[in-house]
Amino acid sequence: MFCGTQAKKKKKRKKSLLIIYPWRSLTKQHFLIINPLRLKVICSFCLYLPQLIDYAKKGDTDEKAMKMASFWLTEKDLVPKLFKVLAPRFETQSNGYTRMARIPNRENLDKAKMAVLEYKGNPFPPLYPAKKENELTLINQLLRGYREERARR
Amino acid sequence: MTTGAVCRFFQRRFASAAAALRPSPAEIRSHRNALFSREQARQRALYPRIEKIEVSMQGPGLDGTLLIMNKGMSTPLSCARHLTEHHVNNSALALVDGDLWPLHQPLTHSCSLTLLTFKDNDPTLVNEAYWRSCSALLGQVLETAFKDDYTVELLSTAEVPVTSGAFCCDVVLDPQLDSWTPSEESLRSLTKGAHQLIHQDLAWEPLEVAPSVALEVFSHSRCKQEEVEQRASQSPKGTLMLYRCGDHVLLAGGPLVARTGQCSQYEVTAFHSLGQGRWGHRRRAQGLSLPLQLQAHHTVWRKLRQRAQKLVDVPGCEEPSSSSSESTQ
Numbered sequence: 001m002f003c004g005t006q007a008k009k010k011k012k013r014k015k016s017l018l019i020i021y022p023w024r025s026l027t028k029q030h031f032l033i034i035n036p037l038r039l040k041v042i043c044s045f046c047l048y049l050p051q052l053i054d055y056a057k058k059g060d061t062d063e064k065a066m067k068m069a070s071f072w073l074t075e076k077d078l079v080p081k082l083f084k085v086l087a088p089r090f091e092t093q094s095n096g097y098t099r100m101a102r103i104p105n106r107e108n109l110d111k112a113k114m115a116v117l118e119y120k121g122n123p124f125p126p127l128y129p130a131k132k133e134n135e136l137t138l139i140n141q142l143l144r145g146y147r148e149e150r151a152r153r
Numbered sequence: 154m155t156t157g158a159v160c161r162f163f164q165r166r167f168a169s170a171a172a173a174l175r176p177s178p179a180e181i182r183s184h185r186n187a188l189f190s191r192e193q194a195r196q197r198a199l200y201p202r203i204e205k206i207e208v209s210m211q212g213p214g215l216d217g218t219l220l221i222m223n224k225g226m227s228t229p230l231s232c233a234r235h236l237t238e239h240h241v242n243n244s245a246l247a248l249v250d251g252d253l254w255p256l257h258q259p260l261t262h263s264c265s266l267t268l269l270t271f272k273d274n275d276p277t278l279v280n281e282a283y284w285r286s287c288s289a290l291l292g293q294v295l296e297t298a299f300k301d302d303y304t305v306e307l308l309s310t311a312e313v314p315v316t317s318g319a320f321c322c323d324v325v326l327d328p329q330l331d332s333w334t335p336s337e338e339s340l341r342s343l344t345k346g347a348h349q350l351i352h353q354d355l356a357w358e359p360l361e362v363a364p365s366v367a368l369e370v371f372s373h374s375r376c377k378q379e380e381v382e383q384r385a386s387q388s389p390k391g392t393l394m395l396y397r398c399g400d401h402v403l404l405a406g407g408p409l410v411a412r413t414g415q416c417s418q419y420e421v422t423a424f425h426s427l428g429q430g431r432w433g434h435r436r437r438a439q440g441l442s443l444p445l446q447l448q449a450h451h452t453v454w455r456k457l458r459q460r461a462q463k464l465v466d467v468p469g470c471e472e473p474s475s476s477s478s479e480s481t482q
Contacts, residue, residue, distance in 0.1 A: 138271060138280045138315060139447045145316030146460050 056087035089121050101127040177301045185402040188370045200225030207263045230256045244268035245410040255359040256411040271446045284320045286409040287442040291322040293401045294346045303327035309380040311467045319439040319461035325432045335424040343421040354414030355399045367393045417445040422461040
């Protein structure tokens with residue numbers, strides 16, 4: 001059961017760059033988690049994410065790295081993705097490969113806490129979109145006129 | 154002595170007769186209102202049967218939404234009512250096939266409609282319309298603020314850019330008030346009058362009329378009639394847009410926003426003397442306002458208000474004929 005759970009976790013993790021995990025207490029069955037808001041604990045849960053990247057950084061010619069990757073990654077088409085895409089992306093960094101953002105609770109009866117776990121540097125739109133201040137709104141135009149007049153004085 | 158008394162008697166009789174000939178502001182207002190309603194009813198009667206038009210909405214999240222509306226009766230506001238409350242409260246203007254269209258003006262043909270708000274990526278047109286509406290509101294406040302004994306003439310103000318800091322309304326007061334300078338208290342009471350209008354949340358009803366109808370509406374005011382002729386000569390279609398707010402009819406140079414309730418912070422900041430003009434002693438009333446969706450913190454408001462007290466130079470406005478020293482007597 002332990003292996004099964006691990007495999008399930010890993011399968012979900014490597015399936016795509018953007019994954020959604022339900023976070024529940026230890027008493028419930030499938031997923032292990034404790035407090036989704038503490039990154040330290042998350043890293044212990046997805047302990048394999050950074051360690052797998054570290055192995056991948058050794059290169060695909062390295063035998064140990066290839067053995068690890070092919071063991072833990074059940075979907076074999078993701079193994080070249082790990083070595084060719086993810087490892088070069090995080091070459092300069094030593095940690096901090098992932099980001100987590102909490103999303104609204106699940107719609108089901110259990111109202112489980114939900115979060116999104118993603119690798120940084122992915123091509124998808126950002127989880128926290130940057131809010132741009134619009135220079136052309138009425139109040140900004142008035143303030144612009146005010147600033148220009150102050151500068152002229 | 155008797156001749157003097159007789160002269161004074163006749164002077165008083167003639168003076169009262171002259172005053173009786175000139176209608177009171179309330180009568181003028183009701184006359185304009187009645188003509189406006191009559192023209193509005195006539196234009197509505199041009200569509201006796203309900204015909205349907207197709208309006209396709211453009212905008213974020215709305216692209217391609219097709220609405221079936223009534224010809225000559227449905228306005229962009231009624232299209233917004235089919236969408237959400239957010240659209241109803243936040244839209245200030247509409248773009249119909251690329252032309253600016255006031256929110257309360259009925260749609261006459263199948264078109265593409267975009268609702269414009271204050272927080273769009275490019276709200277320049279909405280800002281200009283808002284500034285025009287605030288200026289119109291100031292004009293309405295000034296017309297109703299004085300007692301019935303004094304006449305108030307609103308002159309046509311050229312468009313002021315938003316960056317100048319304040320919107321203005323040029324006005325010529327009764328000759329009896331030439332020596333009157335407004336105090337802080339009077340500015341504050343004008344502000345209160347404006348806030349009352351804002352609180353009533355009156356809609357600016359647009360009406361496209363022929364110049365002859367506009368000349369009839371403004372038959373009591375020579376200055377306004379000249380403005381009507383000037384605008385009619387400049388407009389491409391030869392028609393004018395009249396707006397009615399409550400019971401006050403006004404002429405505007407472009408589209409106005411939907412309702413007075415869309416302004417939230419509004420203050421009349423200054424009342425400058427410009428000197429003698431063609432119609433009398435010209436004065437410029439200035440104000441500052443911000444819409445409901447873009448409210449300013451009181452520190453920011455104070456700074457902008459201080460700037461709005463300075464005289465705003467309107468480019469291309471008619472210069473006073475005589476120097477300002479002659480005006481103060």
